[in-house]
Amino acid sequence: MGSDGADQSRLRQLNERAVLAAVRSAGPVRVAQIVEQSGLGRTAxxxxxxxxxxxxxxxxxxPAIRGRGRPARSYRFRAEAGYVAxxxxxxxxxxxxxxxxxxxxLASVRHPVAPEMRRDERLGTADQVIAECAREAGVPVSRVWAVGAGTTGLVDTTGTVVRANAIPDWxxxxxxxxxxxxxxxxxxxxQLAALAEQRHGTPAAGPADMVFLHAGRRTGLALVLDGQLRRGAFGAAADMSALRGVAWEAALQYLHDVVPADVPPLDKAERAFAAARDGDxxxxxxxxxxxxxxxxxxxTAIAIVDPRLLVLGGSFxxxxxxxxxxxxAELTRLCPRVPEVRASELGALCVALxxxxxxxxxxxxxxxxxTRGALPTLTSRSL
Amino acid sequence: MGSDGADQSRLRQLNERAVLAAVRSAGPVRVAQIVEQSGLGRTAxxxxxxxxxxxxxxxxxxPAIRGRGRPARSYRFRAEAGYVAxxxxxxxxxxxxxxxxxxxxLASVRHPVAPEMRRDERLGTADQVIAECAREAGVPVSRVWAVGAGTTGLVDTTGTVVRANAIPDWxxxxxxxxxxxxxxxxxxxxQLAALAEQRHGTPAAGPADMVFLHAGRRTGLALVLDGQLRRGAFGAAADMSALRGVAWEAALQYLHDVVPADVPPLDKAERAFAAARDGDxxxxxxxxxxxxxxxxxxxTAIAIVDPRLLVLGGSFxxxxxxxxxxxxAELTRLCPRVPEVRASELGALCVALxxxxxxxxxxxxxxxxxTRGALPTLTSRSL
Known part of the structure; x- marks a missing residue:
């Protein structure tokens, strides 16, 4: 049946993935550690x-030679093998x-767009942003293997926007x-801003248990519970549009109302914060x-999940x-049990991160x- | 230093626990499986x-002899080695x-008490209940190794009642x-009623993701997310007393108001349901x-955690x-995304379970x- 060769090749592919997983999860590691983690023999x-x-x-x-004898070789995953946007x-x-x-x-880029922009124009701008990021980083755009996108509104598990009040054509x-x-x-x-906070936030490992308040031009809530971003059965965890008595737009308007009418909309909130800072x-x-x-x-979110931490994130x-x-002060007034309150250090880049x-x-x-075949040789963008 | 014997004995204790863990997690298992799961040698x-x-x-x-040759021996944990209340x-x-x-x-028992009963009387009743359970099950009370207690109010991680509106002296x-x-x-x-639903509810394994509505003489909410009971940082997850616009007592009163005044308080709700069933x-x-x-x-809880399932539990x-x-019907009106709604089959015993x-x-x-010493020989209640 000629399957011996096929079995051998299949086994080899599985071994490759086991070794890659062991190296990725442990950082630079020595052969002995890989043997232990992967469960394979040393020769394999x-x-x-x-x-x-x-x-x-x-x-x-x-490795730096610390003692006598031949230093043990170690291996690391080539994180620069590919890039993501x-x-x-x-x-x-x-x-x-x-x-x-x-x-x-390695790079970050921002393009202004307008709410009434057509869908394909907005997505075309996204393509431009990827290309400019690659140029800024000095990386061929073909080596950008994957794209992740965060967007306003309710997004289902397939990445389809179910509802988006802020963009008519979305x-x-x-x-x-x-x-x-x-x-x-x-x-x-x-939700992605909260994921960024969990991966990159302070302390280094990021908080494992928090309500994330995403405050900026767009406003939202997200949950990280026991180290996992809570997406929810419909991708709608902490979707505050489902709650009564919550008026994000009106809240933003309080800030806009105290700055001169000729200030561009995107700068208004920042101007209001600056004025408050100056004692106005x-x-x-x-x-x-x-x-x-x-x-x-x-x-409301705090009452339901009782988190260790509330993080104020987003551009605000x-x-x-x-x-x-x-x-x-308001949380102390409203919550019987107030979690630690802290500001994110990721700023406006949090969603992209x-x-x-x-x-x-x-x-x-x-x-x-x-279930995938052999890992390719890294000369092309193939993955 | 005479530590060789101590090391041997320590190693033996660790091995015992590794084997016990392998048998407990896998149910009746054969020696080969235990060797694999425990990572120990066959002789050990x-x-x-x-x-x-x-x-x-x-x-x-x-095992039943299915083929020729000597059947492989298998082992099971002796779940009847001890009991819990x-x-x-x-x-x-x-x-x-x-x-x-x-x-x-193996047994269940119920004793009526009164809200104004003193603390030590209430706890004395708990002791009686344990003794009666053991008698009903035909088990010496000394073999009841452990007690778990669910109680009304906010309970912290040490098991101390922080607040209990329903019992003055609690x-x-x-x-x-x-x-x-x-x-x-x-x-x-x-929270314990939700835990019971997760362990014993239908389907057999119990739901891994739910908002649990505990409805009965006492009312409350609890969360099971990704297979884990969510207790919260202060043990206060889903503690609805922290939310405005939620009035459990008033809700119960609607039911009480439609039955004759001379019906005992504990029977009122059931009578109201019976009348509704009869078309009143x-x-x-x-x-x-x-x-x-x-x-x-x-x-509110559904909007925050977006669960797959809402379970109506408790005696109601x-x-x-x-x-x-x-x-x-009400949930469909209130929630943009309605989870599956289902009634528990555990009834009023859910908290005790x-x-x-x-x-x-x-x-x-x-x-x-x-870190504990050798497992004792099971002749006493010692654990």
Whole structure:
């Protein structure tokens, strides 16, 4: 039946993935550790390692010689083997961040757009953002293996926008379908911002248990529980549009109302925060009213999941110096048990960073998928 | 230093726990499987198995002979080696369930109490309930190794009642501290009812993702997310007293108001459901108003966690025939995305069953705790 050769080749592919998984999960590791983690024999491991180095998936590292004798060789995953783009597709701007496969940020780009822009124009802008990110990072765009996209509205598990109040022409869009030449995934912007906070936030490992308040031009809530982003059965966890008494738009208006009418819409909130910072009484009152509206929404989520931490994220996190105190005061008034309250340090790039994390996860899953064939030799963009 | 013997004995204790863990997690297993799961050599496994059988922790089973040759021996954990009691300590009753270490229910008992009963009287009733459960099951009370207690109010991680509106003399009680001769644990009643649903509910494995609506004389919400009971940072997840616009007591009153004043308080709700079942218009309206109040609270939790399932549990789940339809209708009106709605089949025993599960977990953790000494020989109640 001639299946012996096929079995051998199949076994080899499984071994490759087991070794790759062991190296990825443990960082630079020595052969003995890989043998232990992968459960394979030493000879098999060494064969696979040599093949993966030749095909440029792994790098052999020479450790500093600390003692006598031959130093043990160690291997690391070549995170620069490929790149992913994280996109934040909003009503007023499309942002992008380019990262390597371990999430190191190499470039970021922002293009202004308008809410009434047509669907294909908005997606065309996303393509431009990816190309510019690659150029800025000095990476051939063909090596951007995967795209993750965060976008406003309710996004289902296939990456289709189910509802998007902020963009008239957006509901019904399957975002991944646009990126035909790459692995592509999409999710709700606030959920991805929370994912970014969990992966990149302070402390280094990011918080494992939080309500994330995504505050900016767009507003939303998201949950990270026991180390996992909670998406929900319909992808709608913490979708506050389902709650009564929560009025995001009105809250933003408090801030807009205290700045001159000729200030461009995108700059208004920042101007209001600046005025509050300077002691302007009307601005300070507007910030308090805004903080109150945010706290009402956040308090509901806090009552339900009882988190360790509330993180103020999104672009308004840069105004934490004037926003955090009234927010904390309102939460203290509303919640019987107040979690620790903290501002994110990721700022306005949080959604794009979270989208890049989602894309990294998709690459990781595909690389380690045992039902796929042999790992390719890294000379093309093929994955 | 004479440490060789100590090391040997320590190693043997660790091996015992590894073998016990392998047998417990896999059900009746053959020696080869234990070798694989425990990571120990065959000789070590066989030695430990023989010792654990002698000391009555495991039972050797003779499999039916299916083929020729000597059938492989298999082993099972002796779930009847010890027992646990699950208690439901409420304002109006103390219930108990006695189970073996695998959760099989052998007896259940209920004692009426009064809200104004003193703390030590209530706890004394709990002791009586345990003794009666043991008698009903034909088990010496000394073999009840552990007690789990579910109780009304907010219960912190040490098992101390932080707040209990339904029982005047209850806040401040550390419930486990009362059970000095046994391993004891305590938690909030609604959370334990949800735990019971997850362990014992239909389908057999129980739902892994749900909002649990605990409806009965006491009312509450609890969450099971991704297979885990969500307790919360302060043990207060889904503690609805933290939310506005939720009035449990008023909701119960709708039901009480449609039955004659001379019906005893504990029977009123059941009488209202019976009248609704018989088509009484006032009773049907009362059930609808009650369902509306429950739905408002549940809808908030649904909006935040977006579960696959809402389970109607507690003693009122026995009135699902009249309650489920108006509840589902209200949820459909309130929630943009309605999960599947289902009634529990555990009825009024749910809290005691969940408390027993908590106690089983505590026994399990202690049995497998590697910092403890040798497993005792099972002739006494010692654990």
């Amino acid at each position: 491991v060494e064969e696979v390692l040599s093949s993966l180095v030749t095909r440029r998936w792994l790098v052999e590292e020479s 994280g996109l934040d597709i909003g009503a007023y701007s499309v942002r992008g961040a380019l990262t390597d496969l371990d999430g190191r940020v 509901a019904g869009t399957n975002v991944p379908a646009h990126f035909t030449t790459r692995l592509a995934v999409a999710d709700n912007d606030s 009484r009307a601005a300070r009152a507007a910030v308090r009213r805004y903080a109150h509206a945010m706290a009402v929404a956040a308090a 996190s840069r105004a934490a110096d004037v926003l955090l105190e009234p927010l904390t 979270g989208a890049a994390s989602l894309a990294q996860d998709a690459v990781h899953t595909r690389l380690l998928d045992p | 496994v066989e030695e430990v198995l023989s010792s654990l059988v002698t000391r009555r922790w495991l039972v050797e089973e003779s 699950g208690l439901d300590i409420g304002a109006y009753s103390v219930r108990g369930a006695l189970t073996d270490l695998d959760g099989r229910v 806040a401040g009680t550390n419930v486990p501290a009362h059970f000095t001769t046994r391993l004891a644990v305590a938690d909030n009643d609604s 218009r006032a009773a049907r309206a009362a059930v609808r108003r009650y369902a509306h109040a429950m739905a408002v609270a549940a809808a 789940s026995r009135a699902a025939d009249v309650l489920l339809e108006p509840l589902t 969940g408390a027993a599960s908590l106690a089983q977990d505590a026994v399990h953790t202690r049995l497998l705790d590697p």
